[in-house]
Amino acid sequence: MGPVKRVILIVLDSVGVGELPDAAAYGDAGTNTLANTARAVGGLSLPHLEALGLGNIIPVPGVPPASRPRAAYGKMATLSAGKDTTTGHWELAGLVLDRPFPVYPDGFPAALIAAFEARIGRPTLGNRPASGTAIIEELGAEHVRTGAPIVYTSADSVFQVAAHEEVIPVEELYRICRVARELLTGEHAPARVIARPFAGPPGRFVRTPRRKDFSLPPSGETILDALKKRGHAVVGVGKIGNIFAERGLTESFPTRDNEQGVDRTLAVLRTFPSGLVFTNLIEFDMLYGHRNDAHGYAAALAAFDRRLPEILGALATEDLLVLTADHGCDPTTAGTDHTREYVPLLALGPRLRGGVDLGTRASLADVAATVAEVFGFGWPVGTSFYGRLVPEGGGRP
Structure with a gap:
């Protein structure tokens, strides 16, 4: 076993970090959920995310770059067509869609x-x-x-x-x-x-x-399926069970809000010493992005930041924590829809290298490829960044 035996993947639902190159085709030119929210409220105060390197990914008012980021940092593009919750989560789990799910701007037939x-x-x-x-x-x-x-x-x-x-x-x-x-x-x-x-x-x-x-159940194998088949624990927290039609999970813990999502994630970390813990924190998107409430969005980010030390304190020696998102939902736009954006990537663990610039990743499926490499097998899509995190010799940095 290498320096990691448990991966904690936390999705900050809709916390995008800037328009993708094809955003204009989706009506999303100029969107940037994180930075535009920060500008709308006169700057964010997120000291714990700042220390990890959130401000090293993109310029964020109130969140300057860390001189020595605790985490590896970067951003990821969505390779699949679409900008919905299911598409983003399935791609994080290694399933890239070749055609988008249908949407109904004029209602159903x-x-x-x-x-x-x-x-x-x-x-x-x-x-x-x-x-x-x-x-x-x-x-x-x-x-x-x-x-x-x-x-x-x-x-x-x-x-x-x-x-x-x-x-x-x-x-x-x-x-x-x-x-x-x-x-x-x-x-x-x-x-x-x-x-x-x-x-x-x-x-x-x-x-x-x-x-x-x-x-709908996933249309192909996901990293959840692959881990479960190999006998690993795969625990969903929040709406993960809904998104994957409960497939590939060994346990599922629904939640009502971000606070309960963090609480249940912490409880799972005390109970499951290995495998994958996959959490969705929904309030950013559901309560604030879709309602054009930039101040509420900023407050939700600050509330998560206050809980982040509890998550970091709960990490075991052989853990990898990945913080990311599934799409954007810029609350400063005229519409209330999801927005086609890059998502942030912060990755850290007690035995892993911090301060590594992971750059701009071509697909959210890089997360699945990384998880697969952690557990000793390959994945057909995405490029693992695990090797960038492991110190030379595989020991403590």
Whole structure:
């Protein structure tokens, strides 16, 4: 065994670090989630991420380059087409998509909605891209009156169904979403069908925690599958189980927010001494990026930075920690969609070299290739950066 026997991969959902060369084709020219957020709030204060080398990746107001970064640092491009959650996470896990998942900027085809309504025995409302909170506020009262579920989508490849828990019980909503998942095949196969239950009286509707995703399983082998097949622990924290349709995981721990995501990651580190721990921290994207809330986004980054010493303190001698993202969601843009951006890369461990400039990586799949090399096998896509981290002789730097 080399200097690493456990990899902790934490995805700061949507914390992009600047437009990709093809960003204009996605309507995302000029986007830079991290730097634009920093400018919008007059600079960020992230002392622990700063010490790792976050400001060495790109210029970030308030986060200067570290003179001796604790981590290796760089940024990664998305090789797959698209800018959605599933695409980014699958590529991190070593699966590059040759065609994007379908998206529905004009809503879903009328024939598909008609077939869905016939199967569930109810009419539907909505059928257009929308913010989940906004469309519930707009159509929630009509839904309560008619019993018709609200169907909507977003810039992501998603078919979302919202229903009041007292109008359509949650288990029935889940059944309705399973029907949608069965219908949505072939060219109309979005990455996720999402049940979005809500509660409360008109004017004060709130989404409840019983959201459930019905995801497409990965279309090929991922690093999760490969590790599990080889007998390693593969633990998902947050929405990782949803994104991979629970495939390739030996354990899965859903979370409601970033704080719980960090708490459960720390608990997993105390329980699983080897293998892969794969965490998604969702609040940056879900609560702030999609709502154009730069101040909220900045506060969420600061909150994670305050918890980072706990994560670093929990690292064992033979650990590799990788901090990255899956796409951007620049809260300073006119739209509320994900943005086509590079993602940050910070990699460190007690027995690994810090201060290494890993440059601009061609694919998020470099993470999967690195994990594969850690555990002693090859990966068909991506280029491992593990060799850049290991000191000469493989010992303590």
